[in-house]
Amino acid sequence: MKIGPHQLKNNLIVAPMAGVTDRPFRVLCKRLGAGMAVSEMVASNSLLWGSEKTIRRGNHEGEVEPKVIQIAGADPEMMAEAAKYNVDSGAHIIDINMGCPAKKICNVAAGSALLKDEALVARIVDAVVKAVNVPVTLKIRTGWSKDNRNALAIAKIAEDHGxxxxxxxxxxxxxxxxxxxxxxxxxxxxxxxxIPVVANGDITTPEKAKFVLEYTGADAVMIGRAAQGRPWIFREIEHFLATGTHLPPPDAREIRDVLVEHLNDLYAFYGLERGLKVGRKHIGWYTKGLRNSAVFRSRMNTLETAGEQLVAVEHFFGEILAHSQQLEYEDEVALAA
Incomplete structure (x- = not known):
């Protein structure tokens, strides 16, 4: 798949997810097979650009190109300025968020709430495209309600405006x-x-990715929640699409190593105190469904230092490795989740 001058290594993209797709997560997913990753959304309000959160969200240091920044807002001029600011800061692609359904975003008429106002969609897209000399992409939903699926109209607006x-x-x-x-x-x-179309939503397995690509004719698939605690899903899908066969699942040793690497990157990126807290949810995702993981996660949330967190992770997987390389899940439902 190609976006402007950027030829992606494959057609597997990490979906933008607030609180998840920070630099450590994007770097990890790209290393494990993703062809592109989109940042957490950055507010278009210039008053927030100097905040620690916004600076972190725009941090792509050391990340494999292209670097994609997603911007969110409802004012065309502010969105254009945000696009220019982020391109000046190193973004190779600007993505416009018109897909987030969260109330705090929609309540300020941004995200997927914009789908109600097609004229405003056109003005925002036009302003952003004209403001920068890099490709601009758009993330949407099928509409704003089941009775109002206007994605065809929005797609035409998007294409017509660049x-x-x-x-x-x-x-x-x-x-x-x-x-x-x-x-x-x-x-x-x-x-x-x-223009290229990327399909997103409920793509949780290699088989589902193949089905969605074939059914929709989409140029790529975008994967979000299914990659939480399972960043190797991208290499699994890439292998399946190329060969029709499955890679062996990661064993306990590899999962431990990937998780420890991820945690260390979080500590370095956020600092030890914040990294500890962010790490808790990732540990929960990596260990979900594993035997005795509920007790482990409960204890994990009481630990107060990054050092203690790492020791606990090593001990949890150490017990698995002492018994077998194979992972034991509580039940099939947990495994499927």
């Missing part, structure tokens, strides 16, 4: 993350535009 790639989550804004993603709308959009 958007170079369109990512679509197969749910409406009203659906949030409930129910199943639907791919008919994504297929219809792909057939209606010439």
């Amino acid at each position: 958007i170079q790639s369109l990512a679509m989550h197969g749910r409406t804004r009203a659906c949030m993350y409930t129910g199943d993603a639907e791919y008919d709308t994504i297929r219809d959009v792909k057939q209606s535009v010439k």
Whole structure:
């Protein structure tokens, strides 16, 4: 897949997720097979650009190119200024967020709430595209409610105003993350535009990725929640798409090593105190469903230093390794989750 001048190594993209797709997570996913990763959304309000959170979200030091910054807001001029600011700071691609369903974003008429106002969508896209000399992409949902799926209209606006790639989550804004993603709308959009289309939503296995690519005709798939605690999903999908066969799942030793590497990167990126807290949710995702993991996670949340956290992780996996390389899950439901 190609976006502007940027040829991606494959068609597997890490979805932007607030509180998740920070630099350590993006770097890890790219190392384990992702062709591109999109940052957490950065506010278009210039008053926030100097904040620690915004600076961190825009930090792509040492990351494999292209560096993609997602911006969020509802004012065309502010969005244009945010795009210019982030390009000046090193972004290779600007992504516009019109897909986030979170109330705090939609309540300020940003994210997927923008889908209600097609004229405003056009003004924002036009302003951002004209403001920068790098590719601009757009992330949307299928519409703002099941009775108002207007993705076809939005896609046409995007293409007409210079958007170079369109990512679509197969749910409406009203659906949030409930129910199943639907791919008919994504297929219809792909057939209606010439720009690359990226399918997103409920892509949790190599088989599902293959199905979605074939059913929709999409140029790429975007994976979010399924990569939490499972960043190797990208290499698994890449291998399956190329060969039709499965890679062996990671054993306990590799999962431990990946998790420890991830935690150390978080400590370095956030500092020990904040890194400890961010690390807790990742540990929960990596160990979800593993035998005795509930007790382990409960204890994990009481630890107060990064050193204690690392020792606890090493001990948990050490017990698994002492018994077997094979991971034991509590039940099939936990494994599937």
